Amino acid sequence: MKKTLLCLCLIFLTLIPAKADEGMWLMMLIKRLNYIDMQEEGLKLTPEEIYSVNNSSLKDAIVSFGGFCTGEIISNQGLVLTNHHCGYSNIAELSTPENDYLKNGYWAKNTQQELPAKNLFVRFLVKMGDVSERINNLLKKAKTEKERAEIIKSESDKIEKENNSDNKYTVVVKSFFHGNEFYYFVYQDYKDIRFVGAPPSSIGKFGGDTDNWEWPRHTGDFSMFRIYADKNGDPAEYSNENIPYTPKHSLTLNIGGVKPGDFTMVIGYPGTTSRYLSSYGIQQLISYEYPPFIEASKKAMDVLKKHMDGDKAIQLNYAGKYASLANYWKNRIGMIEAINKNKVIEDKIEKEKQFAQWSEKTNYKNVLSDLENYYKQTNNTIRERMYLFGVMRSSSYAVIPSKLGDMLKTYTEQNEMGREAMKSKLIESVNSMYQKIYPEVEKDLLEELIGLYIIKVNIDNLPQSIRNHILKETEFKTLANNSIFESKEKIINYINNPNKKLIDEDPLYILSKDLISLYMQKDSKNKRLEDNFNQAQRLYIKGLEKTFPNVKFYPDANSTMRLTYGTVKTLQDNPQKPNDAKLNYYTTLKGMIAKYKKDDAEFDLPQKLIDLYNAKDYGEYANENGELPIDFLSNNDITGGNSGSPIINGKGELIGLAFDGNWEAMSGNIQFDNELQRCINTDIRFVLFIIEKYYGSTETLKEIKTIK
Incomplete structure (x- = not known):
């Protein structure tokens, strides 16, 4: 259990009192901050076996997958395991109407059948370091936020050069606790990544949007890729000469099963959390930011669904975009519901009263009023900005013309x-940008999303190009008809017959430039507000640390590698639902079959899986009750970006893949709820069952080390 002092601190931090499950911890600080607690919960490894710069450790088996998910190495030949939804866009891109790997699944029988994934990379953490003192000493002379930003940028550039003298790595300096601390991260990126296999989407995405964020789940959410390197093991662009990558460390898979109370840790790249957000900030989220985001996302989803339902090629090309829209659409709905239901704002207000009392006679006494003023002044701005974001997020015609036109x-x-020197590379860029563009889809997206934007925004705040077009009383989709950016063919024709005047007068180019300019715009008033906010938020967190100087704080997630730890745990407060999760911490194939609906878009299943169930042909992957486990629960602290992260037992062995959170605790990015918040994981036994029994892939299994 955590020490009482830590619990007291995190109560004050507007969080539910933390046990082992709360907090996203930096790898290099595990020994100093958390090791004793982790041992008490069941960890058998040393800190050096988890994170080491000079020796093989768990960190060397974990990768950032594509910059938006996490993956883990499970063989000495570079096999990467991640979620199905993390590989979803890449699988869709490799698919064709004739070979639909997304719908039908795919498994390479050997390395020759592995398929190169375009524009996909994995990132290894080489090392990290604390440069807080170095940068903060320089910041003492900064008088404004602008000067502060310039100092941070200048010193970060120096730190990056110092740690990348041979240009072998990617070095990033990140701020923590809203600019109170700074750490650098040295990464190595591999770009030759090949698709090995995945189950059909009816397994990998079973339950669709209906079951998304819900428990119980019955989803085999996994896919597999392989990293390739040059003959020296270094990163290289795709080549037939490349060979499977030999990692410094790979994970052993434990098929012994899990039970409540078993130690678990998740290592990955969580995206963002806002655990130190004030009550004013949360109110802005649920009242001004999330509602327009939800509305615009649903509008775009409806347009896409109409086209996707009628054309297989369109369905494959827009599958990734639709899945992303649907995922965050439901997420934001759940966030609003959970924040209200779990009384998150009320809890924040109580803690802010305590902060106000402490800060009354300090330099921090105006912090809360500055935060309140910032959100009051920006509420309407953020609302309009989210409708604008909806246009840009959904319609390629709103974004591509600006960049490509320049x-x-x-x-x-x-x-x-x-021109001759630039031509081939320019055509390559055009082909890449327009690979997934269907003009009829993009025109409808532009029309519907700009139409929503116009209705919801003060006309005086609309870009001039939109106001001019409104006066003409014509549909916005007609802009594309008169634009060279309507299609790849028109642009290639322009490249062969260039005329700068055509670009300057192009209606989509003008519109796109206006939209992006408006989105990036910061007038002097808003800039001052931003500066005041950044200072106030930084002081707010620093004030909390001063109030409780002996307490351990953990930083918000910011896409850097973190470790969270906890246990396999039930969800006692889960509403009664028809399911097979009798013990409420795992689900089985029996429950998946019970949900099966033939030819249903979300709950259909392959006949082969049904046949395996009827024969009870589970191999060595059944549990002690003769059931085939699919998913299980733990109380690890995760968020977006953790998708695909390994969930590991106390011995450092892989027992599953984290892939989702639960509806009851959707407010967890803002306030962790120790009673309700759970991590939903695909059981590694189900992964291996699909590989062995469904696909019969003995070659893949030979690479993977398993243990009971």
């Missing part, structure tokens, strides 16, 4: 020799 203008301004 590239075309640069190309046009070159002499003949200069």
Whole structure:
């Protein structure tokens, strides 16, 4: 159990009192901050076996997958395991109407059948370091937020150069606790990643949007890729000469099963949390930011579904975009519901009263009023901004013309020799940008999303190009008809016959430039508000640390590698639902079959899986009751970006993949709820069952080390 002092601190931090499950901890600080607690919960490893710079450790088996998910190495030949939804877009991109790997699944029988995934990379953490004292000493002379930002940027550039003298790595300096601490991270990126296999989406995405964020789940949410390197084991662009990567460390898979109370840790790359957000900030989220986000997302989803239902090629090309829209659409709905139901704002207000009492006679006495003023002044701005974001997030015609148009203008301004030098690379960029664009889809997205934006925003705040078009009383989709950015063919024709005037007068180019300019715009008033807010938020967190100087704080997630730890645990307060999760911490194939609906978009299943169930042909992957486990619960602290993260037992062995949170605790990014918050994991036994029994892939199994 955590020490009483830590519990007291985190109560004050507007969090439910923390046990072992709360907190996203930096790897290099585990020994100093958490090791004793982790041992008490069941950890058998040393800190050096978890994080080491000079020796093989768990960190070397964990990768950032594509920059938005997490993956883990499970063989000495570079096999990467991650979630199905993390590989979803890549699998869709590799699919065709004739070979739909997304719908039907795929498994390579050997390395020759592995498929190169375009624009996918994995990132290894080499090492990290604390540069807080170095940067903070320089910040003492900063008088403004602008000067502060300039100092941080300048010193960060120096730190990056110091740690990457041979340009072998990617070095990033990140701020923590809203700019009170700073750490650098040295990464190595591998870009030749090949698709090995995944179950059909009816297994990997079973339950669809209906079951998303819900427990009980019956989803086999996994996919597998392989990392390739040059003959020296170094990163290289795709080549037939590349060989499977030999990792410093790979995970052993434990198929012995789990039970309540078993130690668990999740290591991965969580995206963002806002555990130190004030009550004013939370109110802005649920009243001004999330509602327009939800409305715009649903509008885009409806447009996409109409086109996807009628055309298989469109369905594959827009599968990733639709899945992302649907995921965050439901997430934001759940966030609002959970924040209200779990009385998060009320809890925050109580803690802010305590802060106000402490800060009354300090330099922090104006912090809360500054935070309150910032949110009052920006509520309407953020509301309009989210409708604008909805346009840009959904419609490629709202974004691509600006970037591509500038590239075309640069190309046009070159002499003949200069154009010839740029031409092939420019055409390559065009092909990449337009690979998934269908004009009829993009026109409808533009029309519907801009239409919503116009209705919801003060007309005086609309870009001039939109106001001009409103006066013409024509549909916005007609802008594309008169634009060279309507299609790849029109742009290639322009490249062969350049004329700068065509770009300058192009209606989509003008609109796109206006939208992006408005989104990036910060007037002097808003800039002052931002500066005041950043200072106030930084002081707020620092004030909490001063109030409780002997307490351990953990930083918000910011896409850097973190470790969370906890146990396998039931969800006692889960509402009664028809399911097979009698013990409420795991589900089985029996429950999946019970949900099965033939030809249903969300609950259909392959006949082969049904046949395996009827024969009870589970191999060595059944539990002691003869059931085949699919998913299980733990109380690890996760968020977006943790998808695909390994859930590991006390001996450092892989027992599953984290893939979701639960509806009852959707407010967890803001306030961790120790009673309700759970991590939903795909059981590693189900993964291996699909590989062995469904696909019969003995070659893959030979690479993987398992233990009971």
